Amino acid sequence: MKIGFIGLGNMGMPMALNLHKSKKIDLLGYDVSxxxxxxxxxxxxxxxxSLTELINFSDIIITCVPGPKQIKSLSVGKNKIIDQLDRNKVWIDCSTNSLSCFNFLKKKLKRKINQFVDATISGGNLKAQSGDLSxxxxxxxxxxxxxxxIFNILGKNLYYLNTAGAGYAAKIAQVSLCYLNYLSLSESLMLGVKSGIKPKTMLEIIDKSASGGYTSTRYGPNMINGDYDPSFFLGLSMKDLNLANEIIKLEKLNLPIMNLTSKIYKNALKKFGPNSNHLKVIKILEQNNKLTFSKEGR
Known part of the structure; x- marks a missing residue:
């Protein structure tokens, strides 16, 4: 089986390398960098x-790129992905994409829609490395x-949603909760630390309580050590929230917590820039309350 993998970034690189290990797969990678x-x-x-070389080489094309802009650039036009799809060639998109972009692709794909699979991913770089993605x-x-x-190589928690585009919707809904959780965790830490509890102790209390979980275990340490997690960027966080807001408008939903979260992230993006570490959003809370977790001792 010949697989072409487009997008060898923070998530794509370990995913492609896991596929490369399989003796059943002949893998060819591509990245703009x-x-x-x-x-x-x-x-x-x-x-x-050469993108053309990769497309011609592949029985299966996998894309794992930042978002709608990159997806359109790779897929639409002469000798691009959609133009080259046929009954013997399949396109799997693992990117976090907007539903409006999917509707655009659907029009371009037409009958080729049966050769397209959206397979969005969650779990971060560590689970991409271990092959434990959702x-x-x-x-x-x-x-x-x-x-x-292919999916069994890349992940352990697999959800087959059947309808094309459903994978995109599931990822947007799921990842939105991450950003709500980051802000909620930081506020809980602030309550304890402002009351005289050391950040490390307060985090351990949260982590071992009913409110603890993946967010406190995985990202709590990055909040209190001051590195704000270099594995993901603030600009990408805002991109995800914009995709969620697109659904909110489309479905005419009233989601006040999501709206507030988006406003806070927009403020952080303006202050710190898109290439800042993504958890730097909590620095707004630190500045407003004149307390920095990493300086309070652990």
Missing amino acids: QKTTQKFKSKKAKATN IFVGGQKKTVNKLKF
Whole structure:
């Protein structure tokens, strides 16, 4: 099976390398960054600088790129992905995409929609490395069934949603909760620390309580050590929230907590910039309350 993997970033690189380990797969990678491509090659994996070469090579094309803009650029036009799809070639998109972009793709795909599967991912870089991702899969059941061996390599929690586009919706809904959780955790920490409890102790109390969970275990340490987690960027967080707000407007939903979260992230983006570490959003809370968790002792 020949697989072309487009997008060798923070998530795509470990995913592609896990596929590369399979003896059943002949993998070819591609990324717009030459530095990233060279890093992939240093892992004894094949890569190309030509998108056309990758598309022609592949039985299955997997994309894992930042968002709608990149997806459109890769897929629409002569010799791009959609133009080259046929009964023997399938496109799996693992990107976090908007529903408006999906509707655009659906019009371009037409009858080729059966050769398209949206398979959005969740779990972060560590679970991408270990092959323990959660994957939300939308698409024609017959097509999806042929691809299960790929999903089983990449993830452990697999959700087959059948309808094309459903994977995108599931990812947007799921990832939105992450941003609400980050802010809620930081506020809970602030209550305890302002009352004289050391940040490390307060985090341990939260983590071991009924309110503890993945967010406090995985991201709590990044909040109190002051690095604000370098594995993801604030601009990408805002991109995800914008996708959620698109659904809110489309479905005419009234979600006040989501609206407030978006406002806080917009403020953080303006203050710190899109390339800041994503948890730097909590620095607004720290500044407003004249307290920095990392300076309070752990």
